[in-house]
Structures are given as structure tokens and as C-alpha cells.
Amino acid sequence: MASEKPLAAVTCTAPVNIAVIKYWGKRDEELVLPINSSLSVTLHQDQLKTTTTAVISKDFTEDRIWLNGREEDVGQPRLQACLREIRCLARKRRNSRDGDPLPSSLSCKVHVASVNNFPTAAGLASSAAGYACLVAAGVGLSPVIPVLKRLMGEKHCRPGVQDQPGQHTYTLARVYGVESDLSEVARRGSGSACRSLYGGFVEWQMGEQADGKDSIARQVAPESHWPELRVLILVVSAEKKLTGSTVGMRASVETSPLLRFRAESVVPARMAEMARCIRERDFPSFAQLTMKDSNQFHATCLDTFPPISYLNAISWRIIHLVHRFNAHHGDTKVAYTFDAGPNAVIFTLDDTVAEFVAAVWHGFPPGSNGDTFLKGLQVRPAPLSAELQAALAMEPTPGGVKYIIVTQVGPGPQILDDPCAHLLGPDGLPKPAA
Ligand code: DP6
Numbered sequence: 001m002a003s004e005k006p007l008a009a010v011t012c013t014a015p016v017n018i019a020v021i022k023y024w025g026k027r028d029e030e031l032v033l034p035i036n037s038s039l040s041v042t043l044h045q046d047q048l049k050t051t052t053t054a055v056i057s058k059d060f061t062e063d064r065i066w067l068n069g070r071e072e073d074v075g076q077p078r079l080q081a082c083l084r085e086i087r088c089l090a091r092k093r094r095n096s097r098d099g100d101p102l103p104s105s106l107s108c109k110v111h112v113a114s115v116n117n118f119p120t121a122a123g124l125a126s127s128a129a130g131y132a133c134l135v136a137a138g139v140g141l142s143p144v145i146p147v148l149k150r151l152m153g154e155k156h157c158r159p160g161v162q163d164q165p166g167q168h169t170y171t172l173a174r175v176y177g178v179e180s181d182l183s184e185v186a187r188r189g190s191g192s193a194c195r196s197l198y199g200g201f202v203e204w205q206m207g208e209q210a211d212g213k214d215s216i217a218r219q220v221a222p223e224s225h226w227p228e229l230r231v232l233i234l235v236v237s238a239e240k241k242l243t244g245s246t247v248g249m250r251a252s253v254e255t256s257p258l259l260r261f262r263a264e265s266v267v268p269a270r271m272a273e274m275a276r277c278i279r280e281r282d283f284p285s286f287a288q289l290t291m292k293d294s295n296q297f298h299a300t301c302l303d304t305f306p307p308i309s310y311l312n313a314i315s316w317r318i319i320h321l322v323h324r325f326n327a328h329h330g331d332t333k334v335a336y337t338f339d340a341g342p343n344a345v346i347f348t349l350d351d352t353v354a355e356f357v358a359a360v361w362h363g364f365p366p367g368s369n370g371d372t373f374l375k376g377l378q379v380r381p382a383p384l385s386a387e388l389q390a391a392l393a394m395e396p397t398p399g400g401v402k403y404i405i406v407t408q409v410g411p412g413p414q415i416l417d418d419p420c421a422h423l424l425g426p427d428g429l430p431k432p433a434a
Helices: 076-093 103-107 126-140 145-152 173-178 177-187 191-197 245-255 257-277 282-304 314-330 349-361 386-392
Strands: 007-016 016-022 024-028 038-042 049-055 065-066 071-072 109-116 201-204 218-223 229-235 336-337 346-350 374-376 403-408 414-416
Touching: 007 103, 007 126, 007 191, 016 065, 016 191, 016 257, 016 282, 016 336, 024 245, 038 257, 049 126, 065 403, 076 177, 109 126, 126 177, 126 191, 177 191, 191 201, 191 218, 201 257, 218 257, 229 349, 245 282, 257 282, 282 336, 282 346, 314 336, 314 346, 314 349, 314 386, 346 349, 349 386
Parallel strands: 065 109, 374 403
Antiparallel strands: 007 049, 007 414, 016 038, 038 201, 049 109, 065 071, 201 218, 229 346, 229 403, 336 346
């Protein structure tokens, strides 16, 4: 039991992001520098988020971390690198400011608790949200937090209060005035985490410098930019993936000539084209490029030796369903993308969601879970026309898709100002689950 009150406690939430131009491969494993730039869409935290509380106290004798209620080894190298960088940043900020109100905090140990409201390690970029949240909470412990809160506006600091779209998506990094520093810290935990520091549409510029100072994430457009855009996550498997991203991309860098070609000759033009599609809200081009880039990423996995395969038979059936749906309409109305796992992430516009959900329902009828098949944003039920059903030409695979999460583009990390939101009690231990 702690004898003193904690010196500081901060709770933050951070979003999941889904890349439409994929990051795959590092040129520097230690600094986590990529071989190509990437671009992602930040998903709304109403449906998918990580919540993290970080607490410092003079009483703590060691750093400790709990993930989804279970204590984890704090000695994991990525976690250690991230904590080290957070402390480094705090020290740097203290040196550049007078009168640090919490000078002793820098030598204190930290307790961290983090929970996801979605399956961990199922290819849903949980590590990105997790490390972005750790960075947000970790830097939030530093003395600049009152400044941050004032600039974000009180309402943004309270849980459950909707912000004005686009108003504060980049606040965390901008307020600190250390965009590159925050990218660096998040990246050390997991490369894609630096993209979860922002809402809306985000690019991670690979940079050229050996020290990685120019390898930073930046917002391309805020979450309010494309309000009709919808994102559907088709959860095929909630099991832990066989080959993690870090191990997989290392093998691809070592053995895949296709990956080198992709990084050097394909991605630069695609980054520019994707930014244009987003700027002009050109859905068909956005959708086609998203699918092509996902396919090329998975092709580099197959080109890796021994080969890596993240897609399963259900993933492939979803791919066929999307192409047949689009062919039936004579227009690209839906796109798929897959990360390092079999779950499909679908992009479409709000006027197509109901019909596409009807198509998925037909292809993968739910068993007893019909009531819980659709999660997230409301979808008004739509019948499947006989013509579309014929065009899909699919024998139904019952239970192939476990459930669908319907979401949209969302904001970046949030600070929760309510002590009730803390996942750790005043003793620095996880509060019992309510
Ligand atoms: C397929 O960011 O998880 O999701 O940097 O090794 O932690 P590490 O990898 P990670 O890789 C993400 C790969 C991807 C594509 C993407 O999100 O860009």
C-alpha cells in the first residue's frame, strides 16, 4: 500500500489506425525506421480504442504494467525503449523550462494499466493504439499537462463529451511542440503507433536521416474531412496471429526482392496518389489503390522465404465478394484491406453500408449470434436483391465472419480528466473490474 499520494496520474485514450498504404519493413530495427512511407485512416474511438492510465509515485519500487487486467513483463525490449524515450522527453522538456513543479517525478517508477475494447493481437493494430496511448499518458505525466489541458479546452478533457470534428486532432503533438519527438517515442514501441497520435488521415513519412529525426507522422486531413466514409471490420478470427509483424517484416526485408521493388519504385507514387484521392474525396480511386496496396503487401509476404500467409480461406471469400459486389454495380463502391491477420477492413460510403452488410450476411450467415453480428454504428436493414445475390455467386459459409464492427473516421488521443476514469487506484494497483 502506498504511504503517499501518487505524484501524478493521467488517463488517456488512443485510436486504432488502418493503413491504406502499408508499412512493411525496417531500415533500422533499433530506431524503428521504415523502408517506405505509409498512410492510414484513424478509426473512431467510440468503437475501437485503448485506454491507458499512467501513475507515478515515490513509493513505487519498480515499473509495472497491466494489459487487459493481466500483469505483463515490463522488461520487454520495445516497452523498455518506449519508457526510456518518454523519460528522455520529460527530461528534455524540464531542461528547456524553468521551475518544474514535479522535479522528483523524473526519477520515480511508473505503473501503467491499459485495456482495449477490441481483440488484442488479432491483426487489428492493437499495438499501435496501445503504444500511442502509452506515449499520450506518459508524456501527460510531465509538467506541461496543465498547458495541454488549457489549450485543448476543458470539454476535451472530460470523458464522454464529443468534440467538434477536426478541432483538436493534432493537439497532443502540436501543444508539446515536439511532433518529431512524439513520433519517435511512439515508433519505438511499434512503428505504426506514430500514426495513432493523430485523428483523420495520417501519413508517416519515412524520412532520410540516419537518426530518424525526419521520420515522423503528420495529419493529411482531419476526421471531419470525409464524413460519408465508413469502415467495417469483418472479424474472421479473434485468435492471436501466427507470425507477428516485427518478425514477419524482418524476414521479408531479408529475403523478398518484391519488397525492395515495392519500397523503392511503387510506394512513392502511391503516397502522392493516395493523398490526392483523400484530398478530393475520390472514392473509386481511393478504394482501388487501397485494395492494390493491400494485395501487394500480401504478395511480398508470399515472396518472403519461407513464405508468410496472413489471409485464410474466409479472407479470400471476402475479397471475391467485394470484387463481385463492385462488378455488379459497375463501379468501385467497396474496398478491402488486410493487415497481418485474416480480418478484413472494408471501406465504403454511408449509402452503400446497408446493401454491403446484406451481402456479407448472405455470404456468411451468423449462427445463433444474429443479434450481436452487427456492432458499432447503426445500420438500417436492407434486403438483398435477387440480382445481387445471383451476381455474388456464393455458397454461404455460416459463421465464417464472426461479427462486423461498423465505424467511421475518428479523432486522435484524448485525455480523460475525470479521476473515475483511472484504471489504477491511489495505491497504484488495478481497480477491481466494475
Ligand atoms: C501490416 O507497426 O505492428 O499493420 O513496427 O514491428 O511493431 P512493428 O510493426 P507494426 O506493423 C504494422 C504492419 C501492418 C501495416 C501498417 O499498419 O502499416
